[in-house]
Structure formats: structure tokens, C-alpha cells
Amino acid sequence: MNKPDFRFRLQFEVEEQNILLREFLHSKGISKRTLTALKYEGGALQVNGTERTVRHPLVSGDRVTVVFPEERPSEGLRPEDGALSVIYEDEALLILDKPANRSTIPSRDHPDGSLANWVAGKFKKEGVPATVHIVTRLDRDTSGLLCIAKNRHIHHLLSEQFKVRGIYRNYLAIAEGHLPSGRFTIEQPIGRKEGSIIEREVREDGKYARTDVELLSHHRVNGEELSFISLVLHTGRTHQIRVHLQWSGHPLAGDDLYGGARKLIERQALHCGVLGFVHPLTGEEMMFRSEIPADMLQLISKDHGVISRKL
Incomplete structure (x- = not known):
């Protein structure tokens, strides 16, 4: 046979x-x-x-x-069963909605239970001879949309596309303090913080980074001023939004690594709500959306701030 x-x-x-x-x-x-x-x-x-x-x-x-050759799953990635929130899937792509407190890939501190482990388990169960190619990655405590390619050629095509025209990523976030109304842009270079393998900071010798910010509403919760904001990334530096907001003096609520407090929420209040790009095979414009998660929605719902535009 x-x-x-x-x-x-x-x-x-x-x-x-x-x-x-x-x-x-x-x-x-x-x-x-x-x-x-x-x-x-x-x-x-x-x-x-x-x-x-x-x-x-x-x-x-x-x-x-x-x-294309049959791909062998990475030996260091153990396939596991897990409940994936699949937004879209075809022969080339897998779009997932990641919950907070879940790593995208395994790490020394969290070798199991990552989305990559679960996707490897899904591929094994379905007989897909592929390893996991993460195209857009989210921090462990950041929720929302991410893209996975089902083989290295598709990953290559998307990487080349992103170099030329980028990828549309719109985030929803809750920052500390009251940011100015309207829209503004943060263009500050980001590099690794000296003495740390994790933290980044704004520094002159860093790489160019641009984040567009729009205020959606102001809030006051338990005496704390908060701003509900929308952000669009034009570059993809590690911890870019978190570092730029820290630099602005308005760190993310819950982001204790970059100056935020965890009095109101137990993780950085950051969610990738919109992901858009051109399909590498069909040329079709793809746009995916994810609703704001319950912990962030509950936080701003404690105060009746005025939303400046429809989400």
C-alpha cells in the first residue's frame, strides 16, 4: 500500500x-x-x-x-493537544486568536503549552508534514491575532512581502494617564537595554521604529487615570509598543516590565485586534479582526469614558 x-x-x-x-x-x-x-x-x-x-x-x-519536500517538525518542539482559536485556515496559512498568558513559542521558562506546541499537535493529528513557521509573533501576555505559515516557502513569500509593503497591525491598548486627544506618531529608535537580554529601550543607536497612536477615550478607574488607545505598527521591533509608550510617559496598564502597575489588570493591556496583508498565493487582500478581550473591556467599562470612534 x-x-x-x-x-x-x-x-x-x-x-x-x-x-x-x-x-x-x-x-x-x-x-x-x-x-x-x-x-x-x-x-x-x-x-x-x-x-x-x-x-x-x-x-x-x-x-x-x-x-515541496516534506518538512520534518522541529525536534525541540513537542506536539501537544490544545484548544486553538482558529480564525482562518487554508493550505498555506493559519490565523489564530491568541489568549493572554500563553506563549507563542516555547522558552526556557515555559518549554510546554505554547501555541507552537499546540499547532505542532494539530499538524501531527491531521497528517500535515510541516513544522511551525511563526510569521507574526506576540508576547506571552499580549492577546490577539497572529499568523502562521504552513511551510517555509510561504514564510519566505510573506517575509519578502513585508519588506516591501509591510503588514497592517492595529492594536487596542490601555495606557496609564491621559494621553492627548487626536492622533500622533512616535518615531524613536529602539535597541536592547544594556545589561538585559529581555528589555528594550529608546536609544540613539537603536533601530528605526514608528508607532501611530490614536486616543479613543479617557477613563478614571479607582482613582487612576487611563487612556483607551488604538495603535498601528509601521515597524516590528521587539516590545515596540511597550517601549514607545513607556518613553511617552504613559506605560501600558499592567506592564510592570516597562513601568506600568498591576493594580487594575494582571498583564499588559495590549491586544492585536486587526491583522491585514496580501495572500502570498492568491494576491487577495486579507483582513482579520478580533474583539477586545474581557479583561480589557471590563477595565474600561468600570468608567463611562466616551469612545471617540466606532471600533
């Missing part, structure tokens, strides 16, 4: 006349590294159903099939 072939495949129809297979694949975003993997790790290139090399000449109307 033949073993089922679960290898990922892409199919293209050639419109050009007299083009080498290598050049055609390059135009479709297939990297040299991927071509090497196809050759030596169990992949295949087929033209009209027949296996060919990259030197094969193509003509208009040819059908090209790229069979």
Missing part, C-alpha cells in the same frame, strides 16, 4: 514564450535556497506531469508543478 503524499504543491500555467524553468520559478518567488531543497531534500519539478530540471525550456501553455 502506497504511503499518502501530503507534500505541499504549487501549480502554475506558463504565459511566457521560450523561458527557462529556472527563470520562470524565480519570477514566481521560488528562491535559490528552495530550489536546492527541492533537488536534495525530496522535492520535484514537473512540467506537464513529467519531472524536469531547472534548465528545461518552457513555452506558453505549459503546466508547471512544484512539489
